[in-house]
Amino acid sequence: MxxxxxxxxxxxxxxxxxxxxxxxxxxxxAGTWPEALWAEAEALGLPLAMVPEDQGGAGLGxxxxxxxxxxxxxxxxxxxxxxxxxxxxxLSAAGIAAPAGFIGLGIxxxxxxxxxxASHLAVAPGGAVALHAPTGWQQGRGLIAREPADRPSLGPAxxxxxxxxxxxxDAALLAGALLNAARIAGALEAVxxxxxxxxxxxxxxxxxxxxxxxxxxxxxxxxxxxxATAVAVTNAGRAADRRxxxxxxxxxxxxxxxxxxAAGIAAxxxxxxxxxxxFTDEHPLHLHTRRLWGWRDGAGPERLWASRxxxxxxxxxxxxxxxDLTSRDEETAA
Amino acid sequence: xxxxRFDLRDTPAGAPALRxxxxxxxxxxxxxxxxxxPAYSWMGFDRDFSREVGKRGWIGMTWPAAxxxxxxxxxxxxxxxxxxxxxxxxxxxxxxxxxxxxxxxxRLGTEEQRREFLPRIIRGELAFAIGLxxxxxxxxxxxxxxxxxxxxxxxxxxxxxxxxxxxxxxDFMIALLRTGPAQDPKARHQGxxxxxxxxxLSGISIRPILDLVGEEGxxxxxxxxxxxxxxxxxxxxxxxxxxxxxELAFERAGPERYLxxxxxLTEALDDLRAEPAAPEAVGRLLARAGTLxxxxxxxxGMLQDGKTPAxxxxxxxxAGNDYEQALPEKxxxxxxxxxxxxxxxxxLGLMTMVARSYSLRGGTREILRGIIARQLGLR
Numbered sequence: 001m002x003x004x005x006x007x008x009x010x011x012x013x014x015x016x017x018x019x020x021x022x023x024x025x026x027x028x029x030a031g032t033w034p035e036a037l038w039a040e041a042e043a044l045g046l047p048l049a050m051v052p053e054d055q056g057g058a059g060l061g062x063x064x065x066x067x068x069x070x071x072x073x074x075x076x077x078x079x080x081x082x083x084x085x086x087x088x089x090x091l092s093a094a095g096i097a098a099p100a101g102f103i104g105l106g107i108x109x110x111x112x113x114x115x116x117x118a119s120h121l122a123v124a125p126g127g128a129v130a131l132h133a134p135t136g137w138q139q140g141r142g143l144i145a146r147e148p149a150d151r152p153s154l155g156p157a158x159x160x161x162x163x164x165x166x167x168x169x170d171a172a173l174l175a176g177a178l179l180n181a182a183r184i185a186g187a188l189e190a191v192x193x194x195x196x197x198x199x200x201x202x203x204x205x206x207x208x209x210x211x212x213x214x215x216x217x218x219x220x221x222x223x224x225x226x227x228a229t230a231v232a233v234t235n236a237g238r239a240a241d242r243r244x245x246x247x248x249x250x251x252x253x254x255x256x257x258x259x260x261x262a263a264g265i266a267a268x269x270x271x272x273x274x275x276x277x278x279f280t281d282e283h284p285l286h287l288h289t290r291r292l293w294g295w296r297d298g299a300g301p302e303r304l305w306a307s308r309x310x311x312x313x314x315x316x317x318x319x320x321x322x323x324d325l326t327s328r329d330e331e332t333a334a
Numbered sequence: 335x336x337x338x339r340f341d342l343r344d345t346p347a348g349a350p351a352l353r354x355x356x357x358x359x360x361x362x363x364x365x366x367x368x369x370x371x372p373a374y375s376w377m378g379f380d381r382d383f384s385r386e387v388g389k390r391g392w393i394g395m396t397w398p399a400a401x402x403x404x405x406x407x408x409x410x411x412x413x414x415x416x417x418x419x420x421x422x423x424x425x426x427x428x429x430x431x432x433x434x435x436x437x438x439x440x441r442l443g444t445e446e447q448r449r450e451f452l453p454r455i456i457r458g459e460l461a462f463a464i465g466l467x468x469x470x471x472x473x474x475x476x477x478x479x480x481x482x483x484x485x486x487x488x489x490x491x492x493x494x495x496x497x498x499x500x501x502x503x504x505d506f507m508i509a510l511l512r513t514g515p516a517q518d519p520k521a522r523h524q525g526x527x528x529x530x531x532x533x534x535l536s537g538i539s540i541r542p543i544l545d546l547v548g549e550e551g552x553x554x555x556x557x558x559x560x561x562x563x564x565x566x567x568x569x570x571x572x573x574x575x576x577x578x579x580x581e582l583a584f585e586r587a588g589p590e591r592y593l594x595x596x597x598x599l600t601e602a603l604d605d606l607r608a609e610p611a612a613p614e615a616v617g618r619l620l621a622r623a624g625t626l627x628x629x630x631x632x633x634x635g636m637l638q639d640g641k642t643p644a645x646x647x648x649x650x651x652x653a654g655n656d657y658e659q660a661l662p663e664k665x666x667x668x669x670x671x672x673x674x675x676x677x678x679x680x681x682l683g684l685m686t687m688v689a690r691s692y693s694l695r696g697g698t699r700e701i702l703r704g705i706i707a708r709q710l711g712l713r
Contacts, residue, residue: 307613310615
């Protein structure tokens with residue numbers, strides 16, 4: 001699978017490097033659908049990339065998808081591609097043919113990214129998956145990231161199916177958490193790179209500010225958070241491939257917690273280093289940092305996921321803590 | 335990100351069985367450990383324990399059979415290390431030998447040195463200390479001044495080392511000494527060499543230094559015309575800086591850089607069940623622990639592949655130190671003394687004190703972050 005993944009990741013990287021720009025992000029925040037970008041993503045078969053190959057997809061697993069989502073985050077891609085990929089994955093896992101075009105993903109009671117442009121909506125309550133063609137959308141937008149986010153009038157489902165047990169009763173929430181964590185991982189990388197570049201060019205006191213230890217210490221700490229998030233996300237994707245979404249709850253929750261904490265810490269640091277220019281509307285830094293703050297709240301903030309795994313650990317008790325932490329990947333490997 | 339890579343690594347196939355053996359052994363050995371033992375863990379020192387560990391083949395696990403080693407993989411060794419640390423076992427009497435002195439001798443030592451030292455390290459009989467810091471050379475290690483002067487048949491050492499953990503209990507130390515001409519400020523990293531020094535040689539005086547807990551953890555060592563024979567030079571004369579720096583990748587890479595305070599979480603967990611803030615706080619701690627473990631495993635994998643992941647190790651150590659240092663403080667906010675057993679409170683108190691050392695030993699936070707910053711391209 002990694003060969004297909006590498007090809008897709010490279011294609012997505014090239015597409016986004018060519019097609020995204022601060023102007024495109026600003027237009028999307030004002031409600032303009034990035035039609036050309038979406039059309040190219042569709043032409044590459046990306047929305048159906050997680051659908052099995054015999055059903056017309058590329059058969060990507062969760063780890064592969066997370067690698068693609070990482071790239072989406074790095075470019076702050078203003079299209080709901082990750083949501084559409086996850087929706088198609090859940091539909092096909094439940095034996096429902098994923099329709100072409102943009103499929104919105106319903107995560108709990110959260111508004112749906114770009115719902116107004118969705119031909120279909122997938123929801124996954126309690127281990128079932130239902131495909132809807134919503135009858136209408138109440139338009140809104142994210143408070144911080146400002147991306148269009150709409151509430152559907154659902155109407156009756158077009159079709160319904162059951163997910164395999166390994167995906168559990170919270171599949172959309174778990175998939176959404178992995179998606180948001182992966183996007184955060186990518187966006188963190190981008191803001192760190194931007195800030196290192198800035199620190200090496202901006203001069204004060206006759207030298208680049210990146211030469212000052214105070215600045216170096218901050219950015220080194222930031223790099224630790226960036227690396228931790230990337231590892232947590234990769235680990236979560238691997239676990240989901242091995243044990244299904246529900247079986248990977250610990251790893252996905254961990255990734256969302258680490259990503260959420262890292263988003264806060266890193267955004268503090270990169271704004272501190274950029275100082276006043278980074279606080280302006282004109283400078284593109286906030287196009288990424290506002291998404292970091294938005295994505296950390298998407299599909300459950302740290303509080304929700306930390307409480308879930310903390311509750312399990314408390315019930316299991318101190319004598320199982322270390323054994324549980326180490327056995328997860330060894331049970332399947334043994 | 336700027337050439338820093340962390341590729342996930344699985345633990346080896348035999349890990350569950352290996353863990354079961356270790357857990358049975360540690361449960362028995364640790365039956366009567368008072369809280370001070372896990373609080374010090376690898377800074378603690380227990381020769382009997384280390385000999386038992388040696389008997390079971392858990393020291394020098396990856397080394398060649400010719401010297402008594404187990405020829406097992408670095409990932410199997412990793413499993414042993416993390417099991418020991420997770421319960422805070424007092425591994426100090428073999429830890430340094432297994433982690434860095436032995437590997438250094440194996441890589442760069444003479445055949446004679448390998449035959450003399452490795453089998454005894456493996457049996458848990460030979461304890462090593464690290465002679466790096468000096469009174470005027472801490473983070474600025476390359477400024478060190480303790481000299482080894484060439485004399486017929488060997489070297490004569492004069493100077494002082496400090497903060498050498500457990501030196502007063504150890505058999506040997508690997509000392510980094512200045513052998514080149516009087517220090518040229520432009521070439522401070524040159525003219526340094528590493529020596530095996532018997533801690534009981536004539537002319538050596540070791541003065542334990544009480545730490546803030548009140549324990550005799552580290553020492554000041556004075557060398558007064560100490561003679562060591564030529565056969566105790568390790569590696570190449572004048573290459574000591576490069577040799578010691580490569581050694582630091584081993585020193586900084588291990589699970590001891592994030593697990594130091596985990597025994598406190600294990601110990602305190604059951605008494606946190608009635609605390610409303612506990613689920614979220616414990617969840618956050620576990621999310622970080624699981625992630626640091628994967629980062630640490632990734633570095634272990636690179637070591638297994640024969641790479642020298644010095645920068646990755648610096649990053650994991652820095653992130654791990656932050657974590658293990660924050661853990662006792664976080665638990666303090668959750669623990670209600672009225673319903674917490676005295677041994678948990680004692681461990682919390684001890685770890686609150688000992689945790690100060692986490693971001694100092696093996697390279698301070700500031701030095702590590704300087705290494706990471708250079709890797710990021712900051713100048």
